[in-house]
Amino acid sequence: MSENNSLxxxxxxxxxxxxxxxxxxxxxxxxxxxxxxxxNNFIYKKExxxxxxxxxx
Numbered sequence: 001m002s003e004n005n006s007l008x009x010x011x012x013x014x015x016x017x018x019x020x021x022x023x024x025x026x027x028x029x030x031x032x033x034x035x036x037x038x039x040n041n042f043i044y045k046k047e048x049x050x051x052x053x054x055x056x057x
Contacts, residue, residue, distance in 0.1 A: 018037055018038055018039060019035060019036070019037055019038075020036040020037065020038045020043060021034075021035075021036040022034065022035045022036065027049070029052060030049065030050055030051050030052055030053075031049075031050040031052070032047050032048060032049045032050065033047070033048045033050065034046070034047050034048075035048075
């Protein structure tokens with residue numbers, strides 16, 4: 001890891017400082033990637049939905 005304030009790595013990529021948690025969650029036949037950020041003691045949650053039928057993944 002290149003920075004002391006990094007939280008670690010996931011899938012070979014370093015998690016940026018300020019990221020509380022990130023994970024991939026199965027939702028039926030599709031997936032969503034969830035990122036939780038911390039800023040000034042507030043937690044923000046961003047969900048990115050991945051549709052397997054129309055995706056470049």
